[in-house]
Structure formats: structure tokens, C-alpha cells
Amino acid sequence: MSVMMVFLAAIAAIIVWWLAQQRLASRPWLEVGHAHDHRRGQPFPAEKVGLGVFLAVVGSLFALSISAYFMRMASSDWGALPLPGLLWVNTGVLALASLALHRTKVEAERRHDNAARTGLLVALAAGLAFLVGQLFAWRTLVGSGYVLADNPANSFFYMLTGLHGLHIVGGLAALGRTIARVRLGALDRRARLLIELCAIYWHFMLVVWLVLFVLFSGWANEVIDFCRQLLT
Amino acid sequence: MVDVRSGIGEALPPPEVEDVELYHPHSWWTRYVFSQDAKIIAIQYATTAIAIGMVALVLSWLIRLQLGFPNTFQFVSPEAYYQFITMHGMIMVIYLLTALFLGGFGNYLIPLMVGARDMVFPYANMLSYWIYLLAVLVLVASFFAPGGPTGAGWTLYPPQAVLSGTPGGRDWGIILMLSSLIIFIIGFTMGGLNYVVTVLQGRARGMTLMRMPLTVWGIFTATVMALLAFPALFVACVMMLFDRLLGTSFFMPAIVEMGEQLQYGGGSPILFQHLFWFFGHPEVYIVALPAFGIVSDLISTHARKNIFGYRMMVWAIVIIGALSFIVWAHHMYVSGMNPYFGFFFATTTLIIAVPTAIKVYNWVLTLWRGNIHLTLPMLFALAFIVTFVNGGLTGLFLGNVVVDVPLSDTMFVVAHFHMVMGVAPILVIFGAIYHWYPKITGRMLNETLGQIHFWVTFVGAYAIFFPMHYVGLAGVPRRYHELGEAAFVPESINDLNAFISIMALIVGAAQILFLFNLVWSLRHGREAGGNPWRATTLEWQTPETPPPHGNWGKELPVVYRWAYDYSVPGAPEDFIPQNHPTPGRVSHEAAP
Numbered sequence: 001m002s003v004m005m006v007f008l009a010a011i012a013a014i015i016v017w018w019l020a021q022q023r024l025a026s027r028p029w030l031e032v033g034h035a036h037d038h039r040r041g042q043p044f045p046a047e048k049v050g051l052g053v054f055l056a057v058v059g060s061l062f063a064l065s066i067s068a069y070f071m072r073m074a075s076s077d078w079g080a081l082p083l084p085g086l087l088w089v090n091t092g093v094l095a096l097a098s099l100a101l102h103r104t105k106v107e108a109e110r111r112h113d114n115a116a117r118t119g120l121l122v123a124l125a126a127g128l129a130f131l132v133g134q135l136f137a138w139r140t141l142v143g144s145g146y147v148l149a150d151n152p153a154n155s156f157f158y159m160l161t162g163l164h165g166l167h168i169v170g171g172l173a174a175l176g177r178t179i180a181r182v183r184l185g186a187l188d189r190r191a192r193l194l195i196e197l198c199a200i201y202w203h204f205m206l207v208v209w210l211v212l213f214v215l216f217s218g219w220a221n222e223v224i225d226f227c228r229q230l231l232t
Numbered sequence: 233m234v235d236v237r238s239g240i241g242e243a244l245p246p247p248e249v250e251d252v253e254l255y256h257p258h259s260w261w262t263r264y265v266f267s268q269d270a271k272i273i274a275i276q277y278a279t280t281a282i283a284i285g286m287v288a289l290v291l292s293w294l295i296r297l298q299l300g301f302p303n304t305f306q307f308v309s310p311e312a313y314y315q316f317i318t319m320h321g322m323i324m325v326i327y328l329l330t331a332l333f334l335g336g337f338g339n340y341l342i343p344l345m346v347g348a349r350d351m352v353f354p355y356a357n358m359l360s361y362w363i364y365l366l367a368v369l370v371l372v373a374s375f376f377a378p379g380g381p382t383g384a385g386w387t388l389y390p391p392q393a394v395l396s397g398t399p400g401g402r403d404w405g406i407i408l409m410l411s412s413l414i415i416f417i418i419g420f421t422m423g424g425l426n427y428v429v430t431v432l433q434g435r436a437r438g439m440t441l442m443r444m445p446l447t448v449w450g451i452f453t454a455t456v457m458a459l460l461a462f463p464a465l466f467v468a469c470v471m472m473l474f475d476r477l478l479g480t481s482f483f484m485p486a487i488v489e490m491g492e493q494l495q496y497g498g499g500s501p502i503l504f505q506h507l508f509w510f511f512g513h514p515e516v517y518i519v520a521l522p523a524f525g526i527v528s529d530l531i532s533t534h535a536r537k538n539i540f541g542y543r544m545m546v547w548a549i550v551i552i553g554a555l556s557f558i559v560w561a562h563h564m565y566v567s568g569m570n571p572y573f574g575f576f577f578a579t580t581t582l583i584i585a586v587p588t589a590i591k592v593y594n595w596v597l598t599l600w601r602g603n604i605h606l607t608l609p610m611l612f613a614l615a616f617i618v619t620f621v622n623g624g625l626t627g628l629f630l631g632n633v634v635v636d637v638p639l640s641d642t643m644f645v646v647a648h649f650h651m652v653m654g655v656a657p658i659l660v661i662f663g664a665i666y667h668w669y670p671k672i673t674g675r676m677l678n679e680t681l682g683q684i685h686f687w688v689t690f691v692g693a694y695a696i697f698f699p700m701h702y703v704g705l706a707g708v709p710r711r712y713h714e715l716g717e718a719a720f721v722p723e724s725i726n727d728l729n730a731f732i733s734i735m736a737l738i739v740g741a742a743q744i745l746f747l748f749n750l751v752w753s754l755r756h757g758r759e760a761g762g763n764p765w766r767a768t769t770l771e772w773q774t775p776e777t778p779p780p781h782g783n784w785g786k787e788l789p790v791v792y793r794w795a796y797d798y799s800v801p802g803a804p805e806d807f808i809p810q811n812h813p814t815p816g817r818v819s820h821e822a823a824p
């Protein structure tokens with residue numbers, strides 16, 4: 001469970017950092033009025049906070065899966081599966097989606113509405129292409145005999161890519177709704193917020209995918225072994 | 233010496249949140265059924281949770297009938313018995329307690345207590361309830377599925393959970409159970425996001441974190457924990473579904489069943505236990521923290537005294553929340569582990585007793601020299617403190633590896649667990665319902681019925697669970713359908729078991745009285761008025777009771793003080809509402 005513990009430590013650090021600004025040592029029974037309310041300035045949109053909390057939940061989901069991956073890996077029947085080269089292409093495509101959304105966000109802030117619309121469509125296309133690519137990668141693996149139940153490594157590969165894929169589907173749905181919203185008329189504040197939220201979500205999903213990719217490729221094992229040697 | 237009046241003359245801080253554009257219902261359907269109003273959603277959550285909880289109550293009767301009078305009731309076969317204990321546990325812990333505290337009280341109280349018009353994402357909030365209802369229906373469906381519900385125990389340990397020896401293992405039972413949990417978690421996440429973000433972003437002007445009532449602190453912290461812990465159960469359920477349906481071996485070791493080698497091999501049942509208890513232990517506090525918070529508010533209000541050590545209470549809630557993530561393996565002592573791990577988990581488990589004890593002391597010190605009104609909410613709150621201390625102390629025994637290993641499979645654990653996580657939170661739920669029912673419906677619950685309900689429930693619960701500790705110490709194992717010819721168990725234990733069963737039937741029946749009271753008082757209860765308990769928190773200051781859609785009429789409330797200004801020296805009344813601007817104190821000697 002050490003992966004989850006590291007993840008939790010990161011979450012805990014964020015919580016402590018936030019709590020440190022909340023005057024937890026104040027004496028509310030002595031303070032009447034507003035002299036001590038230090039919440040000022042631009043309100044942070046609730047949607048952004050909501051997305052942040054949601055990503056913490058998703059992060060927790062993947063951190064726990066990865067913990068399980070390492071714990072199951074310790075048993076003797078583990079046999080890593082060869083990654084199809086297609087996954088490299090998929091990684092590039094997903095990175096493209098993320099990049100396109102970053103571009104879109106920048107263009108939207110500069111009020112370049114048409115460029116932003118194009119960016120969104122590129123991201124949508126890249127996201128779909130990623131999903132199709134993943135399905136082809138599955139087919140390649142099944143075709144060469146690496147089926148789900150044969151080996152725990154296979155099982156984890158299909159389950160984790162599946163979970164990630166489902167989150168991508170959710171991201172595509174959100175992206176689709178954003179596109180439907182900005183298709184007509186000028187981009188308002190709300191539309192820019194939606195674009196930013198999409199961008200954050202896709203960056204996060206890219207990071208999750210990179211972590212999973214490193215995990216499946218086996219590079220993570222070397223890092224883990226190295227850490228183990230340091231500890232023992 | 234702090235000049236408390238310095239803040240009064242100042243200009244209001246700018247609004248923290250824009251006054252949101254509420255979704256306005258157009259028809260009866262969107263107003264009462266597919267409602268996006270947190271208050272309606274709260275009532276829907278609570279009704280569903282109580283309804284499914286009644287099923288679990290009846291199951292507990294059936295369990296006790298078998299334990300008290302073995303083999304008198306033929307329909308409680310060994311298979312049925314395991315199905316009953318499994319469903320009883322699962323329903324009570326997840327579908328009743330979690331849903332009622334967070335979905336029910338969370339939805340009703342958070343927006344009102346922090347001075348918001350509604351949750352920040354009302355649509356997701358509505359979905360949250362309907363997905364929860366779907367999870368409950370899938371759960372109920374397993375009773376009617378071929379083979380019946382799963383009988384794997386509420387912890388669903390593999391490999392037995394998916395083998396043919398366990399009821400529902402090779403039938404629909406386990407599949408429906410796991411699916412229902414997955415659905416529940418998805419629904420809960422939608423609600424949980426709402427509770428957290430509403431507390432973070434939806435608070436009224438002047439409502440700093442340190443002015444929030446402890447109820448909100450408890451529910452908020454519990455929700456954060458639940459959001460981080462439920463994914464563990466989610467992953468475990470998904471992986472077990474794969475094992476059961478698709479033949480993978482995440483958890484399943486090589487197994488010979490009925491002389492036949494199964495296709496599984498190499499899986500780790502311990503892995504499931506880690507995932508399950510990584511959720512399972514925080515779950516105890518997901519239920520306990522809202523209870524802690526609510527009880528603090530009940531005690532302060534009904535003792536007409538500010539909560540003792542508010543800051544400590546907040547810190548204790550946060551610390552308990554953090555610690556509860558690093559104790560999970562104390563549920564796995566009997567599974568075996570590196571002795572150093574056992575030592576580590578025993579230590580962290582015992583450390584939790586420190587912030588918890590701080591809370592208990594603070595409740596007692598709040599009562600000390602308070603003007604205690606023995607109203608129904610107060611009675612339940614006092615009963616909670618006693619029960620929680622009882623259950624908590626046996627928890628300290630069980631937290632030690634050497635004590636836990638021999639006791640782990642006895643009724644002692646059942647008694648401990650029911651005291652601390654069954655009876656204690658349920659008492660708070662009752663207290664809270666008696667406390668907030670006037671706000672929800674505008675009428676008081678019947679006092680006489682309430683008194684009968686309280687005394688039967690309180691005394692009865694002790695008559696059930698105190699002897700059960702002794703039964704456990706005498707060596708009676710848990711999970712057994714019947715004892716049979718067990719030489720080490722004295723004859724008198726059978727009488728004790730029969731007594732416990734009769735008490736369980738009586739206590740269960742008393743709950744019907746409570747349900748009757750809930751329904752009867754809707755029409756016939758005494759008119760409550762806006763603030764019958766003369767409480768300070770915002771939910772009692774709404775312009776109308778029950779609060780209308782949007783809660784606050786034209787103007788959002790502005791908060792000037794903390795939530796516990798009771799019996800302030802020099803104030804005209806013995807309470808000053810949080811949205812009351814005049815300086816409360818004439819002098820400062822009241823400040824501790």
C-alpha cells in the first residue's frame with residue numbers, strides 16, 4: 001500500500017497547507033463581527049474546486065489500483081506481457097489532445113474564439129483516436145494470445161487500461177458538451193471556464209496514463225527495486 | 233483582553249459567492265420527485281435509508297431468533313443465517329448509516345448551517361440520490377435472485393465469497409452485492425463532491441471555518457475521508473467481479489473445490505483484505521465523525537452552554553480523520569503479518585484514543601454546570617456519550633494484537649462493534665431527528681412516545697450488548713449458526729442468549745413506535761415555530777419553517793459570531809443567533 005500512502009501524503013500536504021490559512025488557532029468565541037474574516041478578493045469558481053476534489057478521488061482510485069498491482073506482482077505466477085508498439089502512438093495521440101486543450105485555453109483567454117473552437121475539435125478527435133487506438137492495442141494482445149484471465153499481469157493491464165478508458169469516455173462527454181456550448185455565439189466567461197476545466201481534466205488523464213504506461217513497461221519495477229535496496 | 237466590538241462598525245466583506253441562480257422547479261415532478269433541492273433530496277435519502285434499515289432490523293431479529301432458540305425456527309437454515317448476517321451488516325453500515333449521515337443530514341444541514349441557498353451542484357446532487365436508490369434496488373433484488381443474497385459475511389472475504397460453498401457465491405448473490413456497492417460509490421461520489429465544495433465555496437459572509445457548527449465540521453471531514461476511502465472498496469469490488477465473472481485471479485489462490493481443481497491460481501486473498509480495510513476502517517469514522525459533530529451541537533444547545541474547547545474539538549475531528557487512514561491492518565491481526573507491522577498498527581490504533589478522549593472530556597465539561605434540559609435530543613446525546621465510552625474502551629482492548637487474536641472470532645467483537653458503531657451512531661441519529669424534525673416539518677415529535685422510545689431503546693440496547701461481551705469472553709464464537717455440543721461453553725450461556733434475543737425483539741419493536749411517531753406528528757404534532765430549541769445556528773433563523781426553496785428569502789444571511797453563544801453574560805436572552813449583529817458580551821470574563 002506504499003503507493004497509496006505516498007498519494008495520501010500528497011493529499012494530506014495540500015489539506016494541511018489549506019488548513020494553515022484558515023486561522024485554526026483563532027478564538028472564535030471572542031471574535032464578533034467581520035474584522036477577522038480574511039476571505040477577500042476574487043472568488044475561486046466552485047466548479048474548479050469541485051473538479052480538483054474529483055481528481056483527488058480519481059487519483060485515489062488509480063493509486064489504490066497501482067498499490068494492488070505491486071502487491072499482486074510479488075507472487076510467483078506473474079508474467080509481464082509485451083507491450084504493443086501501438087501504445088507509443090496512443091501516448092502521443094493523448095498528449096496531442098492535452099496539448100490541443102492547453103492551446104484552446106490560451107486562445108480562449110486571448111478571445112480568439114475560432115482558434116479555440118478548432119482546438120476543441122482537435123482535442124475531441126485526438127481523444128477518440130486514443131480510445132480507438134487502445135481498442136486496437138487490446139485486439140493485438142488478444143490476437144497474440146495474451147487474454148485477460150491467463151496471467152495477473154494481463155488482468156491488471158486490461159482492467160487498468162479499461163478504467164482509464166472509461167475516464168477518457170467521461171472526458172469526451174464533457175468535451176462534447178463544451179463544444180456544443182461554444183459552437184454558436186461568442187465565448188463567454190462560463191465557456192472559458194468549461195474549456196479550462198476540460199484542459200485540467202485531460203492533463204490529469206495524460207499524467208495517469210503516463211504513470212500506467214511506465215508501470216506496464218516494467219520501468220517502474222527497476223525504480224521500486226532501487227528504492228527497496230536503499231531501504232534494506 | 234480583546235475588544236470584541238471592534239468588528240461591528242466595519243463594512244461587510246464583499247460577498248464570497250455570487251448569489252446563485254437556482255433551478256426553479258416547474259411541476260410537481262421536479263419539485264418533489266426529481267428535485268434538485270438539497271432539503272428534498274435529504275428527505276429522500278433519509279426515507280430510503282430508514283426503509284432499507286428496517287429490512288436490516290428484521291434480519292437482525294431472524295439472526296437473534298436462531299441464536300436464542302437454536303433450530304426452533306426451521307426457516308433459518310445455515311445458508312439463510314449467513315445470508316441474514318451478511319445483509320444485516322452490509323445494509324446497516326453502508327446503506328443506512330453512511331447514507332443517512334452524509335446523504336440525509338449532510339444534504340439537509342450543510343446548506344442551511346453555512347448559510348447557502350443550496351448545494352453548489354444541485355443536478356449532481358439529485359443524480360446522487362437516484363443512483364443511491366438504484367444501488368439499494370440492486371441490493372434488494374439479490375433477495376429475489378436465484379440462490380438468494382450472498383452469505384459471505386459483510387466483509388465479503390475471498391476466496392469463500394465466490395465459491396459454491398457460500399450462499400450466492402456461484403449464483404447471483406455476490407454479483408449483485410458487488411454491483412450494488414459499485415453503484416453506491418459512484419452515487420456517493422457525486423453527493424460527496426457537493427458536500428465538500430459547498431462547505432469550501434458556499435459559506436455565507438462572515439462564516440469563517442472556525443465559526444462553523446461542529447456538525448458541519450464532522451460531516452465535512454467525514455466526506456473528505458469517504459471520498460478518499462471509498463475508491464478502495466470500488467477497486468476491490470471491481471477486481472472481485474473480474475474474478476467471479478471473467479475468471480481472473482486477482483484474489484483467488486489455487487483451489488480444489490469438491491475434488492475439482494478450479495481455474496484460479498496465485499491470487500492473494502490478503503490483497504483484498506488490505507483494500508477492504510483501507511476503506512473499512514475509515515468507514516468507522518465516516519459514520520462516527522458526523523455523530524461526534526451532531527452530538528456536540530445537541531449538547532451545547534440543550535445544556536444552554538457554549539461547547540467546551542471548540543478549537544480542540546475541530547482539531548480532534550481533523551486528527552481523527554487523518555489517523556484513521558493508518559490503522560486499517562488492525563482488522564487483519566488474525567490474518568498474520570510481520571510483528572513490526574502489528575506493533576505499528578496497534579500503536580496508531582491506540583493513539584486515536586487521545587483525540588477521541590479529548591472529545592469525550594469536552595462533552596462532559598460542556599455539561600458541567602450547564603443548564604441541562606433533559607429534552608429528547610439531550611437524552612439521546614447523553615446516551616451516546618455513555619455508549620461511545622463503553623464501546624471505545626473495549627476497542628482499546630481489541631487494538632492490541634495479543635488481546636485481539638484470541639477474542640477476534642468471538643461474540644466479544646460483535647458486542648464491541650455494535651456498541652461503538654451500531655448503537656452509538658444510531659442514538660445520535662435518533663437525537664438528531666428529534667432535534668431537527670421541527671425544522672423539517674414545522675411540528676414537534678410527540679414527547680410521550682419519544683420518552684418510551686428512548687428508554688426502551690437505551691436500556692434495551694444495553695440489555696442486548698452488555699451480556700454479549702460476557703458471552704464472547706466465555707468463548708462463544710461468532711458467525712456460528714449453532715453451538716451444538718460445545719463442552720467449553722457453560723449451559724447458562726444458552727439462557728443468556730435467549731434473554732438477549734427477547735430484548736432484541738423488544739428493542740426492534742420500539743422502533744416501530746418511533747416510525748409511527750414520525751408519521752403521526754406530521755399531522756398531529758404540536759406547532760413548533762421557527763426556533764423551538766432557542767438555538768443559535770443558522771438553520772433555525774430561516775424566515776420560514778420549514779425552509780422554502782432557496783432557504784433564505786431575498787437576502788442571504790450574514791454571520792457575525794460563532795455558533796455557540798449560549799448564556800452570554802449581559803445578553804438579553806440566553807442565546808445569540810449567529811446572524812445577530814449586536815455585541816453579545818459586556819465584559820470578557822466569560823472567555824476561557
